[in-house]
Amino acid sequence: MNTVLELRGVGKAFAGVPALRDIHLAVGTSELVALIGPSGSGKSTLLRCCNRLTEPDAGEVVFEGSPVPAGGAELASVRRRMGMVFQAFNLYPHLNALENAALAPRRAAGLSQGEAEGAAREALERVGLGDRTAAMPDELSGGQQQRVAIARALALRPRILLLDEPTSALDPELVGSVLRVIRSLKEDGVAMLIATHEIAFAREAADRIAFLADGEILECGPPEEILDRPKSERLQHFLSRL
Amino acid sequence: MSEFFQTFLNLEVMRESSGLLLRGLWVTVQACLIVVPGGLLFGAGLSLAQTLAPAWGTRALSWGVDVVRAFPPLVLLVLVVHGLPFLGIEPPPLLGVGIALTINTSTYYGEILRAGILSIEPTQWEAARSTGLGTAATLRHVILPQGVRNVLPDLAGNTLEAVKLTSLASVVALPDLLRMARVAQGVHFNPSPLILAALLYLALLWPLVRLIRRLGGRAVLPA
Ligand SMILES: Nc1ncnc2c1ncn2[C@@H]1O[C@H](COP(=O)(O)OP(=O)(O)OP(=O)(O)O)[C@@H](O)[C@H]1O
Ligand SMILES: [Mg+2]
Numbered sequence: 282m283n284t285v286l287e288l289r290g291v292g293k294a295f296a297g298v299p300a301l302r303d304i305h306l307a308v309g310t311s312e313l314v315a316l317i318g319p320s321g322s323g324k325s326t327l328l329r330c331c332n333r334l335t336e337p338d339a340g341e342v343v344f345e346g347s348p349v350p351a352g353g354a355e356l357a358s359v360r361r362r363m364g365m366v367f368q369a370f371n372l373y374p375h376l377n378a379l380e381n382a383a384l385a386p387r388r389a390a391g392l393s394q395g396e397a398e399g400a401a402r403e404a405l406e407r408v409g410l411g412d413r414t415a416a417m418p419d420e421l422s423g424g425q426q427q428r429v430a431i432a433r434a435l436a437l438r439p440r441i442l443l444l445d446e447p448t449s450a451l452d453p454e455l456v457g458s459v460l461r462v463i464r465s466l467k468e469d470g471v472a473m474l475i476a477t478h479e480i481a482f483a484r485e486a487a488d489r490i491a492f493l494a495d496g497e498i499l500e501c502g503p504p505e506e507i508l509d510r511p512k513s514e515r516l517q518h519f520l521s522r523l
Numbered sequence: 524m525s526e527f528f529q530t531f532l533n534l535e536v537m538r539e540s541s542g543l544l545l546r547g548l549w550v551t552v553q554a555c556l557i558v559v560p561g562g563l564l565f566g567a568g569l570s571l572a573q574t575l576a577p578a579w580g581t582r583a584l585s586w587g588v589d590v591v592r593a594f595p596p597l598v599l600l601v602l603v604v605h606g607l608p609f610l611g612i613e614p615p616p617l618l619g620v621g622i623a624l625t626i627n628t629s630t631y632y633g634e635i636l637r638a639g640i641l642s643i644e645p646t647q648w649e650a651a652r653s654t655g656l657g658t659a660a661t662l663r664h665v666i667l668p669q670g671v672r673n674v675l676p677d678l679a680g681n682t683l684e685a686v687k688l689t690s691l692a693s694v695v696a697l698p699d700l701l702r703m704a705r706v707a708q709g710v711h712f713n714p715s716p717l718i719l720a721a722l723l724y725l726a727l728l729w730p731l732v733r734l735i736r737r738l739g740g741r742a743v744l745p746a
Contacts, residue, residue: 332653334649334652334653354657357655357656357657358655359655360652360653360654360655361654361655363653364653364654365650365653365654367646367649367650367653369646371646371647371649371650372650373647373650373651373665373669374669375668375669375672384651384654384656384664384665385651385654385655385656388656388660388664389654389655389656389657389660390655433650433654434653434654437654437655
């Protein structure tokens with residue numbers, strides 16, 4: 282299996298307090314890796330270091346065989362191919378669903394308006410919102426908004442999606458619709474790195490689970506190994522409190 | 524009562540001075556057509572520079588803005604119109620007035636637009652960045668459309684103030700509406716032209732004032 286994304290010894294401290302320490306993690310083509318761990322363990326920071334929304338201060342992130350560039354057009358181009366989905370959706374409230382998804386294809390990838398809208402429409406169809414292209418974000422449910430946000434990332438045809446607790450801000454009855462979309466993307470072979478508190482989902486959908494505590498990956502492996510035979514006391518404790 | 528009408532609402536005097544006043548109104552409108560777009564343009568430049576500059580640059584610009592604001596606009600006006608000729612630069616009066624008042628009002632437009640930009644959550648920047656959008660595209664398509672909308676009432680309010688500010692130009696002998704009203708008043712020994720000028724200002728500003736009310740903003744900006 283080819284590796285899409287690899288973190289090699291990534292570290293990050295905020296004001297001298299370490300948030301990530303010596304992270305080694307690889308995600309293969311069409312692999313889904315779930316990040317679990319208590320609040321503050323560094324899941325968001327890890328994801329944000331991948332596309333340098335947060336600048337790591339140690340190690341390196343390798344994407345499709347090359348280190349993620351530090352800035353400029355090269356970094357922008359890598360970011361397009363590394364879609365990101367945020368816990369709070371972060372849709373553009375002044376643009377409708379189609380415009381949300383078409384903006385980057387048009388203005389970052391340089392597609393024509395027609396091509397950009399085509400890519401956006403296709404992405405919205407993929408998340409089951411082909412009939413809501415004209416809806417403004419505030420006319421959509423939380424689950425639908427998060428699917429638009431996934432479509433916004435998909436419209437750029439990324440090689441990997443980074444999802445930061447994509448269902449944590451949703452009412453319980455809306456979680457399912459978003460997880461269904463993520464599962465279908467996995468079936469289509471989209472590589473994903475996803476921070477989540479949905480352990481049942483991680484068990485069933487993830488190829489591997491990485492357990493993070495205090496900025497370190499304490500365990501990483503297939504779901505049964507991590508969830509049923511936890512080795513570290515931290516993980517046993519974490520799982521017992523769910 | 525008729526004496527009051529004879530003095531303040533003398534229709535005869537108003538009719539005779541109306542030509543003069545309309546010419547004055549046109550000069551006032553021209554001044555506005557320089558000051559409002561000019562102020563918006565430079566204000567936008569100022570707000571973008573402050574947004575994009577490194578911290579020290581932003582601080583330097585803030586200082587500059589504060590210095591300009593500390594000048595009473597009338598002092599700035601007199602300085603530009605009567606000071607520039609000493610440098611050998613003698614702009615036509617309308618342009619001189621336009622420059623002085625544009626400098627003044629662009630600092631206000633600039634601060635309003637900056638507040639608009641800062642009113643947008645950093646998460647909007649992050650969302651745009653994560654899709655590979657650059658700074659210019661993010662500002663143009665994500666931040667400014669939302670930010671400007673947030674400060675629309677304040678922008679309209681400052682436009683109101685900028686139009687009113689042009690009446691200062693009468694002091695430096697620009698033949699604007701107020702100046703022409705004073706001239707007509709002198710000619711006719713009657714203050715009715717001033718009343719007519721006031722009505723013309725009202726007609727000019729009334730739509731703007733109503734618009735601001737509709738936008739839900741304050742009718743008057745704190746000075
Ligand atoms: N911008 C920041 N400035 C300072 N400290 C930060 C910043 N971002 C994260 N941290 C700190 O880094 C640590 C890891 O935070 P992070 O948000 O990555 O955790 P998390 O696992 O995503 O938590 P949660 O499950 O609550 O989302 C925390 O201690 C947090 O306080
Ligand atoms: Mg988090």
